[in-house]
Every structure is written in structure tokens, then in C-alpha cells.
Amino acid sequence: MPETHYGLDPGAILEDPSDLAKYETGWRYGAGKAAAVARPSTTEEVSCFLRHCFEHGIRVMPQGANTGLVGASTPDGSGSMVVLSLERLNRRLEINATDRTARVDGGVLLSRLNEALAEQGLLFPVDLGADPMIGAMVATNTGGTRLLRYGDVRRNLLGAEVVLADGTVLDGLTALRKNNTGLDAKQLFTGTTGVFGVVTGAVLQVVPVPKQRVTAFVGVNDGEAVLALLSALEHVVSELLSAFEVISAGALEPVFRHQTRLRNPFGSGALPSFGVLVELSTTLPSERLDLADLLEATLGTHVESEAGAGVTDVLLGRPEDLWEIRHHVSESLRGEGKVLGLDISVPRSALPAFRESIRAWLENEHPFVRLCDFGHWGDGGVHLNLVWDEALAPAAELVPRLQDRVYDLAVGRFQGSYSAEHGVGPHNQRFFDRFTDPSIKGLGALLKGHLDPKGLLGTTRLW
Amino acid sequence: MPETHYGLDPGAILEDPSDLAKYETGWRYGAGKAAAVARPSTTEEVSCFLRHCFEHGIRVMPQGANTGLVGASTPDGSGSMVVLSLERLNRRLEINATDRTARVDGGVLLSRLNEALAEQGLLFPVDLGADPMIGAMVATNTGGTRLLRYGDVRRNLLGAEVVLADGTVLDGLTALRKNNTGLDAKQLFTGTTGVFGVVTGAVLQVVPVPKQRVTAFVGVNDGEAVLALLSALEHVVSELLSAFEVISAGALEPVFRHQTRLRNPFGSGALPSFGVLVELSTTLPSERLDLADLLEATLGTHVESEAGAGVTDVLLGRPEDLWEIRHHVSESLRGEGKVLGLDISVPRSALPAFRESIRAWLENEHPFVRLCDFGHWGDGGVHLNLVWDEALAPAAELVPRLQDRVYDLAVGRFQGSYSAEHGVGPHNQRFFDRFTDPSIKGLGALLKGHLDPKGLLGTTRLW
Numbered sequence: 001m002p003e004t005h006y007g008l009d010p011g012a013i014l015e016d017p018s019d020l021a022k023y024e025t026g027w028r029y030g031a032g033k034a035a036a037v038a039r040p041s042t043t044e045e046v047s048c049f050l051r052h053c054f055e056h057g058i059r060v061m062p063q064g065a066n067t068g069l070v071g072a073s074t075p076d077g078s079g080s081m082v083v084l085s086l087e088r089l090n091r092r093l094e095i096n097a098t099d100r101t102a103r104v105d106g107g108v109l110l111s112r113l114n115e116a117l118a119e120q121g122l123l124f125p126v127d128l129g130a131d132p133m134i135g136a137m138v139a140t141n142t143g144g145t146r147l148l149r150y151g152d153v154r155r156n157l158l159g160a161e162v163v164l165a166d167g168t169v170l171d172g173l174t175a176l177r178k179n180n181t182g183l184d185a186k187q188l189f190t191g192t193t194g195v196f197g198v199v200t201g202a203v204l205q206v207v208p209v210p211k212q213r214v215t216a217f218v219g220v221n222d223g224e225a226v227l228a229l230l231s232a233l234e235h236v237v238s239e240l241l242s243a244f245e246v247i248s249a250g251a252l253e254p255v256f257r258h259q260t261r262l263r264n265p266f267g268s269g270a271l272p273s274f275g276v277l278v279e280l281s282t283t284l285p286s287e288r289l290d291l292a293d294l295l296e297a298t299l300g301t302h303v304e305s306e307a308g309a310g311v312t313d314v315l316l317g318r319p320e321d322l323w324e325i326r327h328h329v330s331e332s333l334r335g336e337g338k339v340l341g342l343d344i345s346v347p348r349s350a351l352p353a354f355r356e357s358i359r360a361w362l363e364n365e366h367p368f369v370r371l372c373d374f375g376h377w378g379d380g381g382v383h384l385n386l387v388w389d390e391a392l393a394p395a396a397e398l399v400p401r402l403q404d405r406v407y408d409l410a411v412g413r414f415q416g417s418y419s420a421e422h423g424v425g426p427h428n429q430r431f432f433d434r435f436t437d438p439s440i441k442g443l444g445a446l447l448k449g450h451l452d453p454k455g456l457l458g459t460t461r462l463w
Numbered sequence: 464m465p466e467t468h469y470g471l472d473p474g475a476i477l478e479d480p481s482d483l484a485k486y487e488t489g490w491r492y493g494a495g496k497a498a499a500v501a502r503p504s505t506t507e508e509v510s511c512f513l514r515h516c517f518e519h520g521i522r523v524m525p526q527g528a529n530t531g532l533v534g535a536s537t538p539d540g541s542g543s544m545v546v547l548s549l550e551r552l553n554r555r556l557e558i559n560a561t562d563r564t565a566r567v568d569g570g571v572l573l574s575r576l577n578e579a580l581a582e583q584g585l586l587f588p589v590d591l592g593a594d595p596m597i598g599a600m601v602a603t604n605t606g607g608t609r610l611l612r613y614g615d616v617r618r619n620l621l622g623a624e625v626v627l628a629d630g631t632v633l634d635g636l637t638a639l640r641k642n643n644t645g646l647d648a649k650q651l652f653t654g655t656t657g658v659f660g661v662v663t664g665a666v667l668q669v670v671p672v673p674k675q676r677v678t679a680f681v682g683v684n685d686g687e688a689v690l691a692l693l694s695a696l697e698h699v700v701s702e703l704l705s706a707f708e709v710i711s712a713g714a715l716e717p718v719f720r721h722q723t724r725l726r727n728p729f730g731s732g733a734l735p736s737f738g739v740l741v742e743l744s745t746t747l748p749s750e751r752l753d754l755a756d757l758l759e760a761t762l763g764t765h766v767e768s769e770a771g772a773g774v775t776d777v778l779l780g781r782p783e784d785l786w787e788i789r790h791h792v793s794e795s796l797r798g799e800g801k802v803l804g805l806d807i808s809v810p811r812s813a814l815p816a817f818r819e820s821i822r823a824w825l826e827n828e829h830p831f832v833r834l835c836d837f838g839h840w841g842d843g844g845v846h847l848n849l850v851w852d853e854a855l856a857p858a859a860e861l862v863p864r865l866q867d868r869v870y871d872l873a874v875g876r877f878q879g880s881y882s883a884e885h886g887v888g889p890h891n892q893r894f895f896d897r898f899t900d901p902s903i904k905g906l907g908a909l910l911k912g913h914l915d916p917k918g919l920l921g922t923t924r925l926w
Contacts, residue, residue, distance in 0.1 A: 098690050098812035099843075100697065121698060141643050152641070155618055170902050175810040177842040178615070178883040180604050180654050182895060182925040183910070185903050187650035191643050208698045227561050234563065235584060235671045238746040239702045283701040288760075289752050297751075347638040349561035379640040380562075420641040432645060439633055440648050446913050447646070450906070462645040 007052030012039050023083045029427055030071030033079040041088040043200045051167030059456045060084050062194035064136025072193040072425030076459050086135050095120055101175045106135020106200045122206045125150040135199040141191030143421030148378035149242040160186040161201035165452035175203045193423055195458035196451045210281035212291040215319040216299060217265050219272030223352025225310020226274050232302045243279035244378035251329050251372040258332040262325055265315045272312045277326055329374050333385050338395050340386045342406055346416030348380035354414045368392045381420040411435050425460050470515030475502050486546045492890055493534030496542040504551040506663045514630030522919050523547050525657035527599025535656040535888030535923050549598050558583055564638045569598020569663045585669045588613035598662040604654030606884030611841035612705040623649040624664035628915035638666045656886055658921035659914045673744035675754040678782040680728050682735030686815025688773020689737050695765045706742035707841035708789055714835040717795040718788055725788060728778045735775045740789055792837050796848050801858050803849045805869055809879030811843035817877045831855045844883040874898050888923050
């Protein structure tokens, strides 16, 4: 019988501290200390590894590309957890064009999936700034910039394969769109950060690549006018609308200061209160539907209507250029000082009032803190970035006060969420603890006790 | 203290046998005997009623419009269950046009919701033959004819309010599109037929009413050619495709025999093997996009291509006329003899092979049984209707043999489902028992024990 280590071929285990570093620290957040890293390449190996850990009471941190934003994929500081990296679990990548499905291993990168799909004119449309692995996208229930059109991972997930803490494999790799046979067990593992089981495979529904994609940047002078624009677009170009991203002046201005090669499309004068990035896309060819003309005409009609009174500018531009502005917001803000990014959602009709309540509170209580928000208004999501000079207030002191107040407002007064799309992890655990209904915590404890009775998987407490 | 009965005002309770009859028998399937019917009008009353039943160990059957197709909404034959009818729980119906949401009580009828939405140019797009109540639609996870475009109830459900067996109210009536904060508890109550809790309210995402809707009936001579047509449409008119319904000749022919006022659009000659009802819809006005012309041109291009070789006829028609044919299939089949309707799905690429395996088996084993299938091929769904003269074989003897063989083929060989959209109830309980993975049954038992520890709700066993 060959020698094994952690239930695997010794070659699948890393233990040298220099090899461990990249698994111990997240892309942006999270840092800890691992005892080792296991890199199985098949579901069976994941099962062997977890069974070994279960028998020996070894705690495990499942990890994809480690790009999460709540610290849920890095080991804790104990040095006793073993990282279960999905990076070599990437052999299966089967596309069925007739079914419009892709069946993939949990360690396949989103970029690799989309390269393979593109060869058949297909796309997995959950679009975001990082390049995560599919299993971790399921565990995070990733959202992104085109959720308005295509939904989150949950909505595009047809089947999932999960390995439980004791090594049991739940094979739910169905490609069915309709399967109404009681409890949909994959929902338990979607968005629960791997603490109930490790997502080792998925069957995803995919879509045809659009043949046309056009964008406009619309200047709007107040929040209610942004919502009026959204409603107007949804009633006319409903099924073609693929993004509605709103960048406040506070978030736009640093982009043009720090990214000198990016042109400010509004010109060198004052920025509008909000820049709205509107994207339409379609599989129809331009001979049939001139999408650029449609967008221009729809925006033109809106501007001339009473509801369009708040629109200050309508700029049509190349999608690459406009998206580049959007994608450089976070980076540019970091050049301005300390950035506290809060991933919030509220019912979208409440966005202007929520935002105004934050602005007024900051003005009174923390006048040196700038509100530099942007986000997915079409989905009620807003990345509420608060930026300040750390010389004026150290982060350790100010961050908890800002978080507490903003989340209390978002959740308590506006029926919103303290985590719109990033999920729950050590970085926002205390807000899960504060805002979650005891009955839901009870369900979390019930499921954890059943699925991972020794409490070995992950660090997030969903109970 | 006022007198109460079952925890409610006595006026909310029916006990006269003549009043009970309509709650004891389903619209098409299911019949039993009730001790009484409770008709609470608020969530608080549902809670009082269930708390009373919990304390006294009284079994309860939650019931909406009683239009389900698996017998999961009628009491059993014991005469000891109390029906909890949602019919008076219909006061809340709040539409927020900016949010594109409707917040409704569980007893609101789908038709009433859509009437209210229509006043604001909105629509709840889960479309089906019956007129169910929203709470029961959640409990059933209703699918329907436009799932290809809009998804099932699960995909359109933003929040749910649930009352547990002991009267605890889980208030999850959020209007958030993004809320990634751990376990999404509403998923446990979606599609689980009320046995984990009673869905008393929902927040639904709704869509703008399309301004154009066009249909064509396409004759196709084999199953692979039907799939080629589907792929061709998805790559060109992807986001506009709102239905792709396929009716086999065996199901079409009885329609024109029994519905003499319906014209056979293929003329009086031989029917094609399949009639495909293709529907496009859009919020764009016809000045911008001529949808009828687009459909005709797209089908024309396909017919001229190599992939379109199997198309025999392309008929453009008024949507009402073509949908009327589709909606009269079930009724017409009942005029032909005994009908066994099986609600199946397989990966859509497998539909032709699955169907052929059934056809060949019938020809060999039960040549007098006709295959009269139709269904939602775009979603891999097929209503596999088997029709025969009961004089040749009594249903009691033949039905179990047909069910066993068809389901074994669908699930075992084609990785399909024995219940694509109707859910699980007494009518297909034994197939749940046969085909469900023991781990999933274990989760069902765990949840039932926690959420309904005395086992009082419903008759379906999801464990």
C-alpha cells in the first residue's frame, strides 16, 4: 500500500512555509497560518482527504482562488488548519451546446470556463472583477455587475457536487432545468462559504454571447432621477438591459485624478452628482436592431420627458472605455486615503433616501469622511466606500463606529443587507451575529451539527 | 375573553360536511376527509391556529386554490386533519413599481395579482393553466410555459413569510435582490409542499408587460430537428424567446378531433411529427423592432440552413389561436380514453432519445397504449401522456407498470426527473421514496424534526 499523507499522495501536500504563504493570505483581505495545504485533483481525493481529517479531528479551510472579500477562505491564526485548495481539481470541463450547460470541476477558473465557452459562442454571465474558481463562486453565491439581467450564481446553478466533512459525496450534478422533487439540497451549499460542505463540481446554465453590446454614461443630478431613468429603461428596453451601474461624483472624481490616461467623458467641468453606466446587449445582429441607435433614442426620449428632468448629460461611448472607468474606482479610492468598503443593499427605491441619510450623518459627525459610493443600483446594491485621511482618525477606532452606524441604518431602518454580494466571513461575522434572526441561526446550527458534526470546515459561524 | 375554536374566531371555522366538500377534493387529483376547515385572514391568525393545533396534536393540511397535480393539498382519508385554507389570507397586495416588486399575502390568487400589476404595466411571469394562490405557488415552486425566459417561482421569489408548525413566524419579507448573508432560509420552504411550514406571504420580482408578443407554429419531422431549431433560435433571438412548446402528432391530432371549432393550421393533411409553438416577446415597440418580421425571417433563415432540414412547415399565427391549441391538449386527450400524465424532465439534449426509447418500448410491450406527449422542450420538460382504451387494460393494473418503466428510464438512464414541475405528493410519493438519495432524505428528516417536531403539517414525506 503506497504511503499517504493526510489521506493523499504526499505529492499533493505542501508543508514548506515558503509554499504556504500564498494560501495563507487573501487577495485583498484575510491572513492566517496553515499547518499544510492539500491539493487533491479529483472528487475522490477530496473525499479521502476529508475522511482522513474527520477521523483525526483536523480542521480544514476550503479555498478557491482566494479572491473573496470577507476573509472566509484563509485559515485562522492557529496554525492548525489545513487549507484544502481546489486549484488542481480542474480536470472536468464539459460543455453541452444543445443543453446550454457546462459541467465543471470546482477548481476551474471563471476565465478558463469562459475561454472554453467562447469557442462555442457561449458565456457564463456572472461577471465580476476577480477571477475566482467555480466551486468557490457557488460557495460565495457571487453576484456582480450583470445580476440585473442574468442573476447570481444561485440562479444559474443547475446542479452541484458536494463533499461533506466526513468524506461523503453528494452527487447532485444534474443538468435539469426543472426538477421539483422536494428539498433542493444544493441551495444549502450556495452562499454558505463551504462551512456545510465543499463544492467540488457544478453544472451551470450558460447563455449565448451577445453580438452587440453598447454603453452610455448618463450624468444625473439626484438619486430620484437615477431611479426614474432605471424605470424608464426597464419599461422600454427591459430584456436588453444588462447593466445599470451608478458612480457618485465622490467616487468618479478620484478616478480621473489617479488614472491620468482615462479621459473624463463629462469634460473638465464639474461632474454630475451621479454617472450612470447603462449597458444594453443582444444576440440580434445590428442589421436587425441597431442597438446604439436604440440606446441613444431611448435616452433621448427620456431626457425630453418630465421624468428625465434630472439628466444632465448623455454620453455614448465605447463599452471598453466606459467600463474601464467603472473598474478603476476601487483602485483610485485607495490612492485617496483609508478606504472602508461596505457592501450594502436596500430595496432599490430606498437607495436615494438611504444614501442621503448617510451623507447627512457624516456631515454632522465625521465631516472629514468622504462618501465615495458606487454600485449596482439596478439590483439595489451599493458599494458604500468611506474615505478619509488616517492622520485625522485611525482606522482601528473609526472603522467599527462607521460600520455600526451604516449597517444599523441599512438593515434597521431601510430593510437592507450588511452583505449584498460578498457573503459572510470573519470580516463581517459580528454583523451576522447581530442581525440574523435566532430562528435562522437555529437552522444554521442544525445543519452544521448534521453535516459537519465535529465542526471542522471553515471559520465562518452561520449559527 | 371571546370564545375561540381551533384558536380562531368560530366564524373562521367550517365544520358542516356540505361546506367541507370543496376542500376535501382537489381540482383534478386528491380526495380525503377533513375534520374542519380553518380560514384565517391574517398571518397572526395563522400563527394562533397553528399554535393551537401544535398544543393539541392536531394534524393540518395547508391548502391554496387546491389546483395541485400531485394530491399534496387535500387531507388524507382519516377525517382527523384540519384544512388550513389560505383563501381569506389575501389582504396585502402592495406593488412597488420602482422596485418592480409585489408584496402579497399567501392567499392572493395569481389572476388577482396580475390584474393589479397590469394597472402599472407589470406582470408576474410564471404562467400556467390553473389559477393558484401565491403561497401555494411558492410551496409548489410552480414552473409553467415561460420558464425558459423567466424561470420558476424560486427564481422570482425575493422574500417569504412562513409560519412554522408551532406558530413561530419567520418574517423574511425582504424586497432585496442581493442579500448574501448565509443560509437562504426561504429555499427550504420553496417546493417542499408546506410540510416544513406554511407560506403566508411573499415578495415577488415582477417584470414589465411585453408590448409585442408573436407566435409561430413550426412543423418538424424529428426530435433532433426540434433541438436544432431551439439552438438556432437561442443564438439569434435569445433574450426575446419566451416559449418553446412542443406538441407531438399524437397529442395534436386529438385536439382537432375534439375541439371542432379549432382550425388545424397545418391543413387537413398529415400532421408533422411535432408542432413547435415558438413565442417571442419584447417591451420594444414595433416601430423599433418588428417582432413578427423578425420571427418570420429567423425561421426562414433556419429553414434554408442545413440545420433546418427537418422543418416541414412554418406557420405564423395569432398568439391567442396558437396558444389555444396548446391549452386544449390535456382536455382533448381525456376524450380519447384513460390518460396517464407523467411530468418528466431530462437534459434537453436527451429528449429525442428518451422519447424514442419510450415509443419503442410501448410498441413492443403495450401496443395499444398511445404516446401523446407535449411539453416545455426549452426546459427539458415533457408531459408524457399515455392514452389507452380501459376496456383493453384496467388502469389499476397498467398504471403502476407504465409509471415504473417510464420513471426508471427517465431517472435511471437519462438522468432525468420523475417530477419536473408538479412537485411531490401522495400521487408520486413512492417515486420520491425510490429515487431520492438517502443523504437528501436524511436532510429532509432533520429539517422536519426541527421545524415540525410533532409531524403535523401535510401528508407528503420528504425524508
